[in-house]
Amino acid sequence: MTIERELFVSAPGKVILHGEHAVVHGKMALAVGLNLRTFIRMRPRKDDTVLINLPNIGTKLRWDIAQLQTLLPSFQDDPQKLEILKNFAGIIEGCKDTESLAVLAFLYLYLSICGRDLPSVDIVVWSQLPTGAGLGSSAAYCVCLAAALLTYCGRIDDPMCDETTILRWSQTELDLINQLAFQGEKVIHGNPSGVDNAVGTWGGALQYQSGSITPMERIPVLHILLTNTKVPRSTKVLVAGVKEKLLKFPDIMEPVLSSIHAVSQECQRVLKEMTAGLSMDHYTVLEELIDINQHHLNVIGVGHSSLETICQVTKSHGLHSKLTGAGGGGCAITLLRTDTDHAVVETVKQELTNYGFQCWETSIGALGVSVHLPSSLTEDVREAFSNL
Numbered sequence: 001m002t003i004e005r006e007l008f009v010s011a012p013g014k015v016i017l018h019g020e021h022a023v024v025h026g027k028m029a030l031a032v033g034l035n036l037r038t039f040i041r042m043r044p045r046k047d048d049t050v051l052i053n054l055p056n057i058g059t060k061l062r063w064d065i066a067q068l069q070t071l072l073p074s075f076q077d078d079p080q081k082l083e084i085l086k087n088f089a090g091i092i093e094g095c096k097d098t099e100s101l102a103v104l105a106f107l108y109l110y111l112s113i114c115g116r117d118l119p120s121v122d123i124v125v126w127s128q129l130p131t132g133a134g135l136g137s138s139a140a141y142c143v144c145l146a147a148a149l150l151t152y153c154g155r156i157d158d159p160m161c162d163e164t165t166i167l168r169w170s171q172t173e174l175d176l177i178n179q180l181a182f183q184g185e186k187v188i189h190g191n192p193s194g195v196d197n198a199v200g201t202w203g204g205a206l207q208y209q210s211g212s213i214t215p216m217e218r219i220p221v222l223h224i225l226l227t228n229t230k231v232p233r234s235t236k237v238l239v240a241g242v243k244e245k246l247l248k249f250p251d252i253m254e255p256v257l258s259s260i261h262a263v264s265q266e267c268q269r270v271l272k273e274m275t276a277g278l279s280m281d282h283y284t285v286l287e288e289l290i291d292i293n294q295h296h297l298n299v300i301g302v303g304h305s306s307l308e309t310i311c312q313v314t315k316s317h318g319l320h321s322k323l324t325g326a327g328g329g330g331c332a333i334t335l336l337r338t339d340t341d342h343a344v345v346e347t348v349k350q351e352l353t354n355y356g357f358q359c360w361e362t363s364i365g366a367l368g369v370s371v372h373l374p375s376s377l378t379e380d381v382r383e384a385f386s387n388l
């Protein structure tokens with residue numbers, strides 16, 4: 001039974017503190033939810049069509065449910081036949097970004113495997129996250145779609161059972177959302193580790209390794225400067241490049257990935273120690289780990305001159321930075337100490353902005369995937385959706 005009301009769902013972006021790329025090869029990553037979110041609004045329709053509006057990638061189109069159903073036989077044979085979905089998503093509208101629509105088609109058709117009818121709905125996805133910048137926009141998109149579609153078709157409960165503001169699902173339901181979102185990430189990334197959709201689902205801070213998710217119950221409030229180089233890049237291409245290098249130089253690359261794993265472990269130990277009593281020595285270790293990991297990420301081939309500029313500018317002011325996410329451009333994080341002079345931060349932000357980068361201060365840790373009452377949405381989100 002599909003729900004017959006407007007549904008608002010959101011999921012956070014993420015910052016990987018340590019472990020990007022190594023986590024694809026079975027090492028540990030530490031990742032935290034980011035207070036920039038992706039939102040999906042789903043409204044019932046009665047005309048057997050699906051209206052899709054994805055303003056962040058400039059895509060707006062309509063599918064007939066009947067068109068989707070023509071894909072079912074081949075999809076049910078082998079859901080991994082993603083080319084069918086990409087062709088469907090691409091040819092129908094000549095859309096430049098078929099991955100997003102292929103994810104949508106994939107998740108829609110997955111509902112049929114659950115024995116659910118394909119609902120006729122109006123879907124709008126709008127994000128506060130820059131896409132393709134290393135902040136997990138793809139995962140936030142997949143988590144929102146998975147949660148909204150599973151709720152809409154009644155596969156998981158509608159948490160909006162009473163009129164409170166932000167509600168969430170049970171652990172079992174969150175597991176299902178995460179698994180389906182991971183399938184969506186495979187369409188976009190090709191070979192994702194699953195860390196991004198895990199953080200999008202559960203939020204907070206977590207340790208991730210080979211599918212095992214360990215929430216980091218208590219971590220200190222870390223302030224970071226997030227800088228977007230605005231250099232576009234594709235996570236899928238970068239992940240494939242690291243795999244190629246690993247196959248070409250296994251004896252050289254494996255020790256580097258193992259060292260990144262050790263950096264993640266040491267960072268986790270220090271963060272835990274900080275919750276028992278914070279000292280400036282802790283920050284010194286965190287800064288050393290950032291420098292070591294950034295060096296390793298350059299060695300495995302995912303650095304970029306724009307990221308090096310961020311490292312040099314911040315280092316000239318005594319701050320330490322590393323890329324976050326797939327690298328090759330996108331975003332970097334800079335650790336701000338509790339005793340970092342605000343004037344220094346402002347100077348650094350100005351210098352980085354002069355390079356054309358976008359900077360914003362934030363703190364780590366954000367709520368995972370959530371349902372919202374329209375009245376509980378913040379003004380900027382309400383304003384964005386009012387025009388869509």
Ligand SMILES: Nc1ncnc2c1ncn2[C@@H]1O[C@H](COP(=O)(O)OP(=O)(O)O)[C@@H](O)[C@H]1O
Nearest residue numbers: 054056100127131132133134135136137138235
């Ligand atoms: N809000 C959105 N609407 C539609 N598609 C999105 C959105 N956010 C992300 N995507 C999809 O995810 C892709 C970016 O994923 P990726 O390369 O992994 O970068 P990121 O670091 O942002 O996760 C986009 O090209 C698009 O296909």
Ligand SMILES: C[C@@](O)(CCOP(=O)(O)O)CC(=O)O
Nearest residue numbers: 020021134136192193325326
């Ligand atoms: C590079 C990687 O470790 C993180 C990718 O993050 P993003 O898509 O750039 O936000 C890939 C993965 O873990 O799936």
Ligand SMILES: [Mg+2]
Nearest residue numbers: 136138139235
């Ligand atoms: Mg991604």
